[in-house]
Amino acid sequence: MIFLALKMLTGDRTKYAGLLFGVTFTSFLVTFAAAYFGGMMNRSYALVAETPGDVWVMDPAVVSVEPAIPLPDSALNRVRSVAGVRSAVPLIVSSAEARFSDGTFQSLEVIGVDDESLAGLPRMPAGLKAESLRGPDAALIDSGGTDGKTDLTRPARPLGRGDVLSINDNRAILAGRSDALPRYPPRPLLYTTLPNARRILPVEREEITFVLANVAPGADPKDVAARIEQATGLRARPREDFEQDTVRWMIQNSEDVGDVINMLSIAMLVGVAVTGVMMFMFTNENLRFYAVLKAMGTTTWQLVVAVVAQAAVAAAIGAGLGMGLCALAGHFFVVNDFPYRLEWFAPALGTVAVVVISMLAAAASLWPLLRMRPAPYLAGR
Amino acid sequence: MVADTAYIRCEGVTKTYGEGNASAQALRGIDLEVKRGELLMLEGPSGCGKTTLLSILAGLVHRDGGACAVLGKDFDRMDGRESALFRRGEMGFVFQAFNLIPALTAAENAATPLLIAGAARGKAVKKAESLLGQMGFDQRMMRSLPPKLSGGQQQRVAIARALVHEPRIVVCDEPTSALDKEAGKTVMELLRKIAVAQDRTLVVVTHDERILSYGDRIARMEDGRIVRIETLCS
Numbered sequence: 001m002i003f004l005a006l007k008m009l010t011g012d013r014t015k016y017a018g019l020l021f022g023v024t025f026t027s028f029l030v031t032f033a034a035a036y037f038g039g040m041m042n043r044s045y046a047l048v049a050e051t052p053g054d055v056w057v058m059d060p061a062v063v064s065v066e067p068a069i070p071l072p073d074s075a076l077n078r079v080r081s082v083a084g085v086r087s088a089v090p091l092i093v094s095s096a097e098a099r100f101s102d103g104t105f106q107s108l109e110v111i112g113v114d115d116e117s118l119a120g121l122p123r124m125p126a127g128l129k130a131e132s133l134r135g136p137d138a139a140l141i142d143s144g145g146t147d148g149k150t151d152l153t154r155p156a157r158p159l160g161r162g163d164v165l166s167i168n169d170n171r172a173i174l175a176g177r178s179d180a181l182p183r184y185p186p187r188p189l190l191y192t193t194l195p196n197a198r199r200i201l202p203v204e205r206e207e208i209t210f211v212l213a214n215v216a217p218g219a220d221p222k223d224v225a226a227r228i229e230q231a232t233g234l235r236a237r238p239r240e241d242f243e244q245d246t247v248r249w250m251i252q253n254s255e256d257v258g259d260v261i262n263m264l265s266i267a268m269l270v271g272v273a274v275t276g277v278m279m280f281m282f283t284n285e286n287l288r289f290y291a292v293l294k295a296m297g298t299t300t301w302q303l304v305v306a307v308v309a310q311a312a313v314a315a316a317i318g319a320g321l322g323m324g325l326c327a328l329a330g331h332f333f334v335v336n337d338f339p340y341r342l343e344w345f346a347p348a349l350g351t352v353a354v355v356v357i358s359m360l361a362a363a364a365s366l367w368p369l370l371r372m373r374p375a376p377y378l379a380g381r
Numbered sequence: 382m383v384a385d386t387a388y389i390r391c392e393g394v395t396k397t398y399g400e401g402n403a404s405a406q407a408l409r410g411i412d413l414e415v416k417r418g419e420l421l422m423l424e425g426p427s428g429c430g431k432t433t434l435l436s437i438l439a440g441l442v443h444r445d446g447g448a449c450a451v452l453g454k455d456f457d458r459m460d461g462r463e464s465a466l467f468r469r470g471e472m473g474f475v476f477q478a479f480n481l482i483p484a485l486t487a488a489e490n491a492a493t494p495l496l497i498a499g500a501a502r503g504k505a506v507k508k509a510e511s512l513l514g515q516m517g518f519d520q521r522m523m524r525s526l527p528p529k530l531s532g533g534q535q536q537r538v539a540i541a542r543a544l545v546h547e548p549r550i551v552v553c554d555e556p557t558s559a560l561d562k563e564a565g566k567t568v569m570e571l572l573r574k575i576a577v578a579q580d581r582t583l584v585v586v587t588h589d590e591r592i593l594s595y596g597d598r599i600a601r602m603e604d605g606r607i608v609r610i611e612t613l614c615s
Contacts, residue, residue: 004485004497008484011483011484011485289482292480295468296472297465297472297494299461299465300461
């Protein structure tokens with residue numbers, strides 16, 4: 001019976017193609033939207049991911065890398081004094097308007113790293129060393145996932161070694177371009193040492209944003225974080241937990257999440273509409289043949305199995321095509337440095353979407369089939 | 382050869398479609414008996430109730446009154462599944478408009494009842510091909526899709542489909558109405574030769590006077606009643 005059902009389905013090429021299109025479209029768009037979302041979320045905690053530190057210590061009101069509330073300098077020594085902490089370094093994360101040599105302004109995220117250890121610097125391209133930051137007023141520029149925001153317009157070229165930026169009437173001499181993980185939201189980055197950051201940023205009473213603690217060998221970062229919180233009153237999060245906190249904060253606060261949800265909704269609506277209509281039309285146009293099958297002794301259950309088999313095969317092929325297309329699009333995105341990360345939940349969401357639309361499509365086409373009485377069809381009425 | 386055993390026995394069967402002023406009485410008390418190995422022609426003008434009677438005999442429509450037993454079973458006392466299983470095993474159908482499934486080859490169409498019953502595809506198609514071979518089909522024709530076949534060929538496939546599972550009763554609704562004279566003659570000869578020869582019972586609904594002579598008896602219907610039954614000398 002399943003053989004008959006599938007032959008009937010694939011025999012009507014137009015509707016079969018329409019059905020596959022609906023499922024493929026949904027599978028592609030849902031998986032892609034989820035992977036795109038995964039890419040954005042992955043980039044949201046790029047600072048945490050590329051900065052060493054088992055435990056991140058911050059102001060109690062801070063719940064992600066985004067809203068920065070400074071800590072007093074004393075926080076560093078208080079953290080260092082907690083049992084289980086092997087070492088701790090300060091990190092400044094702030095923003096500033098920089099003026100380029102061509103006169104243009106650009107907002108930058110300024111990241112000030114510990115000048116002794118230089119812990120917190122991103123990957124360096126070949127030929128550029130971290131020690132280059134030890135030069136007077138030295139800084140590294142990084143696109144941070146943006147396109148063209150770290151370029152000069154006159155002459156048109158990327159900022160690089162030797163270029164001088166003016167930030168709050170202080171100069172920063174670029175030692176080169178670093179290769180940091182792209183950020184979400186994308187923003188140009190300026191890496192420099194802690195003293196330089198203090199020099200170029202507006203003077204504040206408290207300036208350190210985070211204290212990055214490394215735990216002693218054998219110590220559990222969760223336990224150490226708990227001890228830091230107890231001893232200092234500050235918020236301390238193991239690296240992985242802080243990454244998750246940041247993702248959670250982004251989901252709750254980013255407007256782009258709404259866009260992704262809209263994208264998913266449109267994909268589901270289009271998928272249900274196209275697939276449901278195609279399945280319904282296919283069944284409706286073949287009612288005469290289903291009537292023949294019923295007259296010849298096909299049970300209602302066999303008809304249900306036939307329709308479910310048709311929907312399932314269209315779902316399986318469409319899901320495969322959609323996810324294959326998603327992988328291709330993902331490759332294009334990754335090569336071009338757009339956010340895309342195929343986490344486990346992306347194909348899982350795509351599969352769930354395909355199952356839902358296929359079930360709805362099958363239900364839509366079962367309705368006329370279950371109401372069908374064979375006699376009028378067989379009498380040619 | 383016609384035996385004494387009655388495969389179909391109906392008494393006082395009535396059927397009305399619709400309700401109130403819009404109702405139409407299709408059958409007004411049908412008494413009919415069809416024996417094993419018999420080919421009964423059910424003839425009459427359009428709207429006289431032939432197809433309704435055939436549908437009741439096939440368990441596709443419920444009667445309003447009277448009694449009707451097919452191979453000793455009453456469709457009105459079966460649930461949907463029992464009724465389907467009974468038709469699957471004991472009945473074959475030849476429809477007016479062939480009703481072959483366009484996506485299936487001739488052999489696959491003919492094998493449909495076996496596939497519905499759960500037979501393996503290869504085995505079912507092989508059996509259907511053997512039957513189509515008896516009907517003059519070559520391999521190319523067996524692998525053709527219905528739209529590529531002539532009307533006569535399509536109806537032969539439909540006959541093979543009605544017989545492939547070796548049912549005891551075959552019902553045919555206007556099997557020659559879409560065919561020319563020659564093709565109609567071939568189809569009736571085939572039904573006579575292959576179906577009746579194996580002790581099957583055939584009920585053929587028709588208003589085609591040219592094929593009446595192929596029957597063992599002719600039941601003439603008018604206005605929902607059987608008004609005359611003629612026995613033909615074969």
